[in-house]
Each structure stands twice: as structure tokens, then as C-alpha cells.
Amino acid sequence: MARLKLRDRFFTPPVARAMTSPAGILLAGAGVAAGILVGLPAAGAAALGAAAWAARVAVAVPRNPRPERIDPFTLQDPWRQFVREALQSRNQFAQAVRQARGGPLRDRLAEIGERLGTGVEESWRIARAGQALTDARRSIDVAQAGAQLIELHDTRNRSRQADRTLDETIQALEAQIDTARRMDEVIEQTRARLRLLDARLDEAVTRAIELSARAERVDELGGLGQDVDSLVNELEALRLGLAETDEAGGGQGLAAPGSA
Structure with missing residues (x-):
């Protein structure tokens, strides 16, 4: 899950409620009263009240969720290898950011790196x-x-009478085989797509390493940022599509992609 900036977390309903809540207002008043009791001037007492109110609001600011722990060794190949390659790309990108010249260029690379990290998390979920x-x-x-x-089928061909139970058993077995075939298609398509997107992730890292060494202006990173955004969007779409496929198949991914 992508981390939200403080501004995005501040302008939320919980913070708005805290700013106007009776408890926050009472806390501010208590702070002012305490300041007056200890002999602070009016401005100091007001500042103490404002600090108490701000502390109440700060507590209401939603925290970013903890990053999900990515452990490729809980998976089997090829899924394990896909995740390991994505993690390697993320680490190489982070190294490129550290080696970039300080200032706006490095800051922009760091922002792109956060977005790339979201892509790695999506790769893990896929x-x-x-x-x-x-x-x-x-x-x-x-x-x-x-x-x-x-x-x-041999039994039915030899039988001269209709057998409903036999027919239903045949239908159930045929459905089971069809399900397996559709699952094979989904698995293969997911492997191929994730392999391609991981390769594009590596390409983005290579470009980042090059740009961190030679770029002098932030606008030179525009293409890289757009490509990483596009890549992450495709990963998100693949993950969502796989989830929808799973739901359509009763929780086992039984419908082929695009069949809905």
C-alpha cells in the first residue's frame, strides 16, 4: 500500500472532527486556564492552549500503515524469482537515489522510488x-x-436406458477438466505478464542509475517518472484483474481473464 504524505493524511474526516470536537475545545480551554494559573502572560497562556488543542488534533491524524513484509521464500518458483527480482530492482533504485547529487534532483528520484516501491508491493501480491x-x-x-x-462414456454407450446419475457424473467431471484448463490459462498469462512487467522494472532502474549520474535538472526525470507510474498502474490492474478472476471462479480463479 502506498504511503500517504502528511498533507493527505491531515485533510481527512477524523482530523476535521478532532479540530471541532468539544473535547478539543475543552482541552484548549484547560491549557489556557493552566497557563494563567501558573502565572504565564496572556499570550503564553493562549499559546499553551493552542498547543494542547494541536496535540489533540495531531493524535487524530491517521498513520501510514506499516509496509507489508515481503518474503519471497514463502513462494515457489517462478513466483519466488519474480519477487526476488523486483526486490533487487527496488534496492538498486534506492542505491541510485543515494548516489544522486543532493537537492531537487535527488528529491524527485526519491519520490519516483516510493512509487516504484508500490510496484514491488503489487508484484508481491500478484x-x-x-x-x-x-x-x-x-x-x-x-x-x-x-x-x-x-x-x-463407455458405460453410457453400452447402456440402453437413460441414467441421470451417470449423466450428471459425466458433466461434473467435464466441468472439472474445463476448470483445470481455464486455471492453466490464467496461471500462464499471469506468469507471462508479471515476467514482462518485472523486466520493465529492471529497465526503469537502469535508466534511474544513468540519470542519477548525468542528469542536472529535475525535468530530465519526467519520462522516468511517467514510465514508473504507468508500470505501477499496469501492475495494479493485473492484481485487480486476477482478484476479479478469482471471485468469478468462486474463489479459485476459474474464469479466464477477459471472459467476464
Whole structure:
């Protein structure tokens, strides 16, 4: 999850309520009264009251959520490798930021680095979803279902009477095989897409290293910032699309992408 700047966290309903709440106003009044009691001048007492009110408001400012711990070793390849490569790209970008000349150029690179970090988090979530989908697919024994289908079709062909139970069993096995095929498509498409986006992440880092060494103006980073934003948006879209696919398939990613 992307970290919000203080300004974005300040202009929120909880802070607005704290600024106008009776408790905040009473706290400000108590601060003024305390200042007067200890002999502070009027300006000092007012400042103490304002400080008490500001402290009440500061407590209401929402905090940024803690970054999600990314552990590629909880996954299996290729998902593990995708996450490891994304983490390596993030670390290389951070090193490029540290090596850049101080000032607006480094500040802008740091902002792009935060956005890139969001992309790494998205890559981690996609990889986890891909691993879950892979595990679910392994639970479907297509070979056994196929063998049972052949046997049941032979039985139905030999039978001269309709057998509803037999027909329903055949339909269930066929649906199981179709589900496995759709899951295979989703897994392969997700792998290919994540592999491409990780490669673009590496490309962005390479450009950042080059620009950190030779760029002299912030506007020279414009293209890099736009490319990183586009990359992160695509990662977010892939993750959301995978989640929608999972929901459409009853929690197991059974619908092929774009089939909705």
C-alpha cells in the first residue's frame, strides 16, 4: 500500500472532527486556564492552549500503515524469482537515489522510488495470488478425471436406458477438466505478464542509475517518472484483474481473464 504524505493524511474526516470536537475545545480551554494559573502572560497562556488543542488534533491524524513484509521464500518458483527480482530492482533504485547529487534532483528520484516501491508491493501480491492459484490447480487430477470420463462414456454407450446419475457424473467431471484448463490459462498469462512487467522494472532502474549520474535538472526525470507510474498502474490492474478472476471462479480463479 502506498504511503500517504502528511498533507493527505491531515485533510481527512477524523482530523476535521478532532479540530471541532468539544473535547478539543475543552482541552484548549484547560491549557489556557493552566497557563494563567501558573502565572504565564496572556499570550503564553493562549499559546499553551493552542498547543494542547494541536496535540489533540495531531493524535487524530491517521498513520501510514506499516509496509507489508515481503518474503519471497514463502513462494515457489517462478513466483519466488519474480519477487526476488523486483526486490533487487527496488534496492538498486534506492542505491541510485543515494548516489544522486543532493537537492531537487535527488528529491524527485526519491519520490519516483516510493512509487516504484508500490510496484514491488503489487508484484508481491500478484505472485502470492499466482502461487495460491497454482496450489489450487495442483489439487485437480486431470488425468484421473479423464480416465473416469472414458470409463463412464463407455458405460453410457453400452447402456440402453437413460441414467441421470451417470449423466450428471459425466458433466461434473467435464466441468472439472474445463476448470483445470481455464486455471492453466490464467496461471500462464499471469506468469507471462508479471515476467514482462518485472523486466520493465529492471529497465526503469537502469535508466534511474544513468540519470542519477548525468542528469542536472529535475525535468530530465519526467519520462522516468511517467514510465514508473504507468508500470505501477499496469501492475495494479493485473492484481485487480486476477482478484476479479478469482471471485468469478468462486474463489479459485476459474474464469479466464477477459471472459467476464
